Amino acid sequence: MSAWDDIRKAIDAGDRDTTARLVMELDNTARRTVAGQLPGRIGEMRAASQYGFLWQEAMESLLVAGAGTISGVVAAATWLCRRDLRLWWSRDRYAGLCEALCAVTAARPAEWRAEVARRVADRIRLTEGNSPLWHMAAALTRSAGARPPVSDGFVVGWATEGVRPRELAEDPFLDTLVPKLFEVDGVGAALADDRARAGWDDARGGTWAGSLTALARAGRLDRTALLDGCVSRFLRGGTARNLRWFAQLHDGLAPTDDETAARVRDYVRLLPAAPSTVADLALKQVRRADDLGLLDAELFGEAAGALLFRPEKKLVRAALTWLDRTARGRDRVEPTLRALTAVFGSDALDLRERAVKIAARHAAHAGGSVRAEVRDAAAGLPAALREPVAEAFGEIEAAA
Structure with missing residues (x-):
């Protein structure tokens, strides 16, 4: 009986460990012979099965046999990635398979194992079930003592499977x-x-x-x-x-004052378009930087302008509270009033009312040109809101 006959029987029986043992006993000539027989055996097994599918234990045995006998890096990686040998068991079931793969490839150079692992990792797709590919690539990488692959699929697999x-x-x-x-x-x-x-x-x-x-x-x-x-x-x-x-x-890391200060410009850059949860996070850091005296006039104007144009009422309210609280204490009444005019055009009546109240509260501390800007911006407001602006900013206008 030939070496292939013994290995074929072990494969047919789904005996992965016996398959691995027999493969490790082969010489180079016998390995080449077995490697040449494997593709045809898959076809025979599929033809003999009821629905054309291979059972899991048989697929494991075939994977081990191929890994231990196919000498070319590309061919070995291609074998491990064959779709008709794709397993679907949970991660806890891959340990035995990976142990067998490492055993039958242990005699290969570390560079060979690492390159096969890299090529398998490159075949991992984010939209598919790739658990077996990830575990096989990881096992071969560890056995080779190599740096891990950095393909997208391998990195995501590490975070979810590894x-x-x-x-x-x-x-x-x-x-x-x-x-x-x-x-x-x-x-x-x-x-x-x-x-x-x-x-x-x-x-x-x-x-x-x-x-x-x-x-x-x-x-x-x-x-x-x-x-x-x-x-x-x-x-x-x-x-x-x-x-x-x-x-x-980010929140778990809880940035220190110095860490916030070092990134304040980036936090401001997030305010115009980031999703609301990220914008809220950024606003907290910007306000913190402001409390530390690190927000110059340019950054303040950029932050205020971005926030007051946000569609989320929660963020606009938070911005209005911040602007109201800091207008006089930070000596920036006029930039605050200019920023507030953005809310005069809001679709939300409650936000417009609040912006008008804040503007009126700080009107006495503004210069003539800014007062005129606020009056002009208020022209589109309903009469009930135009009147307090006109009164606070020094112009009496007829009711609409």
Whole structure:
């Protein structure tokens, strides 16, 4: 009986471990023979099955046999990525397969294993079920002692499949892949439900945001890099869902006064168009910088103008409160009044009323040119709101 006959029987029986043992006993000639037989055996097995599908144990055995006998890097990676050998078990079921793959490829050079892993990682797609590909690529990378792949699919897989939050501190991929969390599209969507998942899966050991924050607190990760990563991700834009996790991480890091000061211009840049949750986060940091005396006239004007044109009433109210509170104390009544006129055209009557009240409260401290600007801006207001503006800013006009 040939070596191929024995391996074929093990494959047909779905005996992954026996398949691995037999493959490791082959010489180079026998490996080439087995490798040449494998594609045809898949077709035979599919033809013999009731619906043309292979059962999971048989697919595992085929994957192990191919990894241990196919010598070319490209061919080996292609074999591991075959769609007709794509497994669908949970991550806890991949451990045995990955152990067998590492065993049958242990004699290969580390560079070979690392390159196969990289090519498998490059085949991971964000829109597909790719758990087995991620686990195989990760296992081969670890066995080779190589740096992890940094393809988009591998990074997202690391965040969703690869490691539990409680295990991050000891993960060999941590230092390479953490910076990629802020660069790869798809990470935000993958971690959007980070808190919810932690609530029903106790084995996760908390949230990703919480674990990264703890590692930064312990000095294991650079908190400056984490904060810069969050802010840069905000500036790239995205939906509220895709930015939710980054906002949670940012808040967990709790920037210090110095850290807020270093990023205040970026926070101001977020105010015009970021999703409301991110804009609210940015406003808090801008107000904090203002309380520290770090907001110059240019930044104040940019921030106020952006906020008062936002469609969210909550943000506009917060901005009005901030402008009212700081107008005289920060000696910027006139810039405040100019900014307030943006709200005169709001569709929300309550916001217009509030803007008029604030303007009237500070009118006496404004110069002639600004007073004229406010009167002109009030021309489109209803009569009930034009009159207090006219009275406060020194012009009596007839009722409409």
